[in-house]
Amino acid sequence: MQCIASNEWESSTASAEVSLVWDGPHFTHTFPPLEPLSPGQSLSLKCSATGLPLPQIVWTVDGQPVSDNWRLRIGDYVSSDGIVNSYVNISNVRVEDGGLYKCLALNGMNTAVHHNHVVVLGPVFVRPFAHNITAVAGHAVRVDCPANGHPIQSIQWFSGGSGSNQWTKLPQNHRQRALTNGTLIIESIESRTDERWYRCVVNGSSGGAGGGAGVGSTAHGNVYIEVLVAPVINPFHASPNLRE
Template sequence: KGGSIETKTVINVKEQKPQLLSDLNDSPSANTAKIGEEFFLEIRAQGKPKPNVTWLLNGQELSSHSSDYELIVTEDGLYRIVFHQFHERYLGEYQAVITTTTSTIRTKIIRVIGQQAPVFTQALPKFIQIKTGEKLTIECMAKGHPTPKVSWLRDGKVLSNKDGYDIKVDQTTGHSIFIIPIGTVKHSGKYECKVENQYGTHTAEINIEVLPPPTTQQKLKDFDLSRGQEATITVTANGTPLPPCIWFHNDKQIYPKPNHIVIIDDGPTHILKLLDVQLSDAGTYKAVVESSSSTTELISQVTVRDVPDESSESVDIHVSQGGSCTLECQATGTPLPEVIWTRDGQQIKANEHYQIESTANGNHRLIIKNSQYEHAGRYVANVCFKINPNL
């Protein structure tokens, strides 16, 4: 007669304590992580049932879900944590904890250290131009592991505050500030910012140009003119950029006037021409050359004299040889005019035969002593009136 038979079989699986087949590698070369690159740690372990592995960083359990790393487990007992782009925040002491339902074991503790050659996190300028007297500040921001040392150089020589610079360095962050407090032409040149640690060196070159201040001739020519003459006042002012020149007459700015005042600006050369000068043109002329760093004032005194008049009637004087005579001229004014005596158009200078006198009341004399035949001629008293520009 047909039927069925039911058989019950009980299989007992004997648990096996977790075993560490391959511990963490504690060699420094294996546990040096390059910042920003892939890095991993791994162990091999077995047990029944298959053990669970958690990873500790500085005693704290790492999450099993993170975009920063991947946890890999293989059938043959390989447990690996893989950082695809290792970050500094994961530096420290690592340990793996291997657990089954019955027991737990731990790996040795190893320290992961970072390695990163220095790089600039902010590009430095390749060329900087400032004017004389200006302040220059350059900022360096770099990273690396360990934090790079920052230094500033010129012509291969390391610079310090003793060289007249203001250098600030934070060696814990790789941040540095380089300051030239007051730029001068001597600061022009090639500079370098160097960041370095034991894994590499990175250098940025900076060319600094400090524009020279304007240079201006320090003295202007004074002029003593007669009415109707002309004068040319010239100023040379160099600089980058070329500084402008403004002209003043008795502290009032001058502007061009046809047939009378001409102003020419030709590069570094600045010219003021006074044509057909009149008494009103006398006075103080000032050239003001101004740049962003300095102002220079140059002065020229212009004196305008009235045209000499021959207003008196001619007088004939007869003198015996060896005799003496006195020629007189009365000319007053403020300031007192100058009288120039001439014989046949030639100016007379005082000597043993000629004695020239002038008094405060405007009396001017020419005394001829021990007259000789060669002293005969046409004598003229030329009166030159000097105009006081302050009146």
């Protein structure tokens, strides 16, 4: 940066160098793990972050954007010390408000992520999958069942053909793993055998502070996995008799 002052007799010049140090976002405050909530209680989640440029904070629950409604409000403000504060307030919580909440701070340089589960006592509930899943053959795929409610006795995974009511319990082979936390992992996914509908089934149980609120409750969610096969270029061999 340079400035020049002059008149008809003389001129004077001064210069200075200004350096901007871009900084990815980092959190100064995040919401802690919470005890299970009873329906009707209020919930407040807050994340604060800073960075250069100032980050934007967005919220998701079970991988889907958190949206305002008459019980849920999202807001943010920038404090005088350059910290972005964002919050989610929910009044009169319901079972369907539970899930894996994430706050993501983004500023074009990097992304910082914080997450914790919010558990609401009551019958089990599976949030509908936002979209089907597209995978590339030969790669591993991980699918998390968006199960909510409490207490949960078990989460199981099944697969079925398109339009079929016949579901087969997983795993069926060494490439599949159905974890007790509701995660399905398929290693080296194949188009011929793995492209199909998948269903996670959640069973509620009695016990805990819910006073048996989950007894006998069952819920499920379906998602389709499409498997794409990457193109392959076969080597070509020139004829030894080829001439220019």
